[in-house]
Amino acid sequence: MNLLEMTSMSKRFGALVVTDALGMTVREGEIVGILGPNGAGKTTLFNLIAGTLQPDSGNISFNGEDVSALRAADRCKRGIARSFQVPQPFNGMTVYENALLAATFGREPLDPEARALAALEQSGMKAKANTAAGKLTLLDRKRLELARALAANPKLLLLDEIAGGLTDSECVSLLAAIKDVHAQGVTIVWIEHVVHALLSVAQRLVVLNFGKIIADGNPREIMNSREVKSIYLGEDVHG
Numbered sequence: 001m002n003l004l005e006m007t008s009m010s011k012r013f014g015a016l017v018v019t020d021a022l023g024m025t026v027r028e029g030e031i032v033g034i035l036g037p038n039g040a041g042k043t044t045l046f047n048l049i050a051g052t053l054q055p056d057s058g059n060i061s062f063n064g065e066d067v068s069a070l071r072a073a074d075r076c077k078r079g080i081a082r083s084f085q086v087p088q089p090f091n092g093m094t095v096y097e098n099a100l101l102a103a104t105f106g107r108e109p110l111d112p113e114a115r116a117l118a119a120l121e122q123s124g125m126k127a128k129a130n131t132a133a134g135k136l137t138l139l140d141r142k143r144l145e146l147a148r149a150l151a152a153n154p155k156l157l158l159l160d161e162i163a164g165g166l167t168d169s170e171c172v173s174l175l176a177a178i179k180d181v182h183a184q185g186v187t188i189v190w191i192e193h194v195v196h197a198l199l200s201v202a203q204r205l206v207v208l209n210f211g212k213i214i215a216d217g218n219p220r221e222i223m224n225s226r227e228v229k230s231i232y233l234g235e236d237v238h239g
Contacts, residue, residue, distance in 0.1 A: 001027065001028045002025045002026065002027055002028070002061075003026055003027065003028040003030075003062065003063055003155065003156055003187050004024075004025065004026040004049065004060070004061070004062055004156060004187075004189075005024075005025050005059075005060070005061040005062075006022060006023060006024045006025070006048075006049070006058065006059070006060050006061075007023055007058055007059045007060075007061075008021045008022070008023060008057060008058040008059070009021070009022040009023070009024075009045075009048055009055050009057070009058035009059075009060065010022070010055060010056050010057045010058055011041075011044055011048060011053060011055050011056055011211075012056055017210075017211055018041045018044045018211050019041045019044055019045060019048065019055075019211040020210070020211040020212050021057075021058070021212075022041075022045070022058070022211065022212065022213060023213075024045075024206065024213065024216075026156070026187060026189055027187075028155075028187055029185065029187055030187055030188070030203055030204060031182055031187075031188045031189075031190065031201050031202050031203050031204075032188070032189045032190070032202065032203070032204050032205075032206060033190050033191075033192065033198040033199070033201075033202030033204070033205045033206070033219065034189060034190065034191040034192075034205075034206050034207075034208065035191075035192070035193075035195070035198070035205060035206070035207045035208070035228075036207055036208035036209055037209065037231070039210075040208040040209050040210065040211070041208050041210070041211040042160075042191045042208055043085065043160060043191065044211075045191075045208070046082060046158050046160055046189075046191065048060065049080065049156075049158060049189075050072050050075060050076075050080055050082050050158060051067070051070055051071055051072035051073075051074070051075040051076075051080070052072045054068075054069075055068065062075070062078060062079070062080060062156070063078065063079065063155060065078070067080075073105065076105060076106060076107070076152055077105070077106065077107055078107065078155075079107045079153070079154050079155030079156060080154060080155070080156050080158070081102075081106065081149040081150070081152040081153075081154035081156070081157055081158070082149055082157070082158035082159075082160065083142075083145035083146055083148070083149050083157075083158070083159050083160055083162050084145060084160055085160040085161040085164065085191075087138075087141035087142060087144065087145045088145075089133035089134075089136075089141060089144050089145070089148070090133060091132070091133050091134030092132065092133075092134065093132070093133055094129065094130050094131060094132055094133065095120065095125055095128050095129050095130070095131050095132075095133055095136070095140075095144055095147070096116060096117075096120065096129035096130060098133050098144060098147075098148055099116035099117075099119050099120055099125075099129075099144075099147050099148055099151040100112055100113065100116040100151070101148075102116070102119075102147075102148040102149070102151035102152045103115040103116040103119070103151040103152065103153070105152070106151060106152025106153045106154070107152060107153040107154065107155070108153060112151075115151055115153060116151050117129075118150075118151075119147045119148070119150035119151035120147050120151075122146075122147070122150055122177060122180060122181060122184075123143045123144070123146045123147035123150060123177055124143055124173070124177055125140065125143050125144055125147050128140060138165055138166065139166055139170045139173070139174070142162050142163075142165075142166065142174060143174065143177070145162060146159075146162065146174075146177060146178070146181075150181065150186075154186060155186070155187060156186075156187045156188075156189065157181065157186050157187065157188045157189070158188075158189050158190075158191075159178070159188060159189070159190040159191065159192070160191050161191055161192055161193060161194075162174065162178075162190070162192070163175075163192055163194040163197045163198075164192075164193060164194060166194075171194060171197050175197055175200060175201065178190075178201060179201060182201070188201075190202065195223075198219075199219055199220075199223070202219050203219075204216070204217065204218070204219065205217065205218075205219040205222045205223070207222060207228050207231075209231050214227055214228070214231060215227065215228050
């Protein structure tokens with residue numbers, strides 16, 4: 001079953017076409033990796049899915065419902081949650097308060113306190129629940145981004161370069177948390193420039209270039225394709 005369906009999605013900023021009649025599906029339970037050079041339209045794609053941007057044309061269906069006209073808050077209540085490439089916690093609040101706020105406005109927050117604590121446990125941040133968010137290390141800010149998204153009780157989790165800037169050991173630790181989240185039934189779409197991290201979990205890769213999908217399929221096959229090596233990796237494949 002397709003959890004997410006995007007049809008002919010286009011977004012322009014003036015004369016710049018950021019997504020160009022883009023069509024994409026995500027099946028329930030998948031981990032889909034998104035690759036592409038800077039400016040390919042990856043974060044704009046997330047903004048369109050999450051509802052922080054409205055498309056100029058096209059439709060988005062989530063869990064069988066057309067959500068194209070819904071605000072980001074309403075999409076979150078239906079089960080779409082995201083992290084941000086640059087962590088954006090409320091620095092003056094504690095780790096727990098950040099997670100509790102997300103749980104309060106997420107999907108079916110029947111017990112926001114329990115949901116917030118569960119999200120901190122999943123992300124490895126429970127021991128720092130009473131720490132001010134502004135005092136966290138980069139790794140812990142990334143973990144808090146994950147915790148806030150999880151506290152919203154998502155069916156679809158959008159991760160935007162959550163491994164960026166981490167050491168190898170920090171990345172391994174974060175990957176373990178992401179794998180655990182997926183094992184609990186959450187569908188994941190992950191934008192990442194740390195390719196080895198993405199390849200360790202992604203079941204399918206989608207490659208964007210200038211707002212168009214240039215490849216979609218098996219991760220190993222896509223990384224070995226001539227077009228992806230030429231456009232994304234910058235390799236000369238003509239010799």
